[in-house]
Amino acid sequence: DTAVSQTPKYLVTQMGNDKSIKCEQNLGHDTMYWYKQDSKKFLKIMFSYNNKELIINETVPNRFSPKSPDKAHLNLHINSLELGDSAVYFCASSPRDNTEAFFGQGTRLTVV
Amino acid sequence: KQEVTQIPAALSVPEGENLVLNCSFTDSAIYNLQWFRQDPGKGLTSLLLIQSSQREQTSGRLNASLDKSSGRSTLYIAASQPGDSATYLCAVRKNSGGYQKVTFGTGTKLQVIP
Numbered sequence: 001d002t003a004v005s006q007t008p009k010y011l012v013t014q015m016g017n018d019k020s021i022k023c024e025q026n027l028g029h030d031t032m033y034w035y036k037q038d039s040k041k042f043l044k045i046m047f048s049y050n051n052k053e054l055i056i057n058e059t060v061p062n063r064f065s066p067k068s069p070d071k072a073h074l075n076l077h078i079n080s081l082e083l084g085d086s087a088v089y090f091c092a093s094s095p096r097d098n099t100e101a102f103f104g105q106g107t108r109l110t111v112v
Numbered sequence: 113k114q115e116v117t118q119i120p121a122a123l124s125v126p127e128g129e130n131l132v133l134n135c136s137f138t139d140s141a142i143y144n145l146q147w148f149r150q151d152p153g154k155g156l157t158s159l160l161l162i163q164s165s166q167r168e169q170t171s172g173r174l175n176a177s178l179d180k181s182s183g184r185s186t187l188y189i190a191a192s193q194p195g196d197s198a199t200y201l202c203a204v205r206k207n208s209g210g211y212q213k214v215t216f217g218t219g220t221k222l223q224v225i226p
């Protein structure tokens with residue numbers, strides 16, 4: 001069973017469109033994250049949710065809106081996509097007791 | 113603000129060599145440090161997790177050490193193999209306002225030449 005799953009794996013879309021990436025974890029973890037890995041391969045945190053509550057919101061354009069319907073899901077919605085949004089987006093989850101983080105396989109977003 | 117740096121950024125070694133990857137972080141008040149590998153076009157695979165109270169962890173040919181006071185961790189890979197070729201990332205976890213924040217390093221791209 002996949003612990004942290006993201007869909008879709010690949011997403012190609014035109015500038016100006018609105019798109020969503022879904023993430024689900026079946027580990028019973030309390031905390032979920034979204035990370036962006038840019039062209040230089042640097043991973044940077046975007047958001048963190050704990051039990052459906054937003055706890056970290058790094059400097060991210062407000063075109064990005066995370067949504068957590070329950071603690072097992074954290075979806076990322078992006079409005080008015082721009083070329084600079086092209087990247088690989090990773091979802092992750094971790095329990096609250098500071099054990100290891102588990103990552104999804106990533107979603108490669110390409111904006112054309 | 114936590115900053116995590118990995119040196120070197122890239123490393124190429126012949127098969128069979130032992131090697132060390134370095135990770136340094138600016139804020140030593142961490143809860144744990146985790147080493148990952150990332151293969152091209154794929155996600156992150158957890159290798160080792162060191163809690164802040166520990167000094168090292170071992171798994172097979174991998175050994176990770178942690179010196180929290182100096183803000184450093186090393187990942188030692190023994191008898192390197194071509195299959196070890198990947199990007200290696202360290203990540204530190206800190207309690208931020210009662211919750212967890214994970215900050216990744218800049219990564220070391222390793223190539224093991226047969």
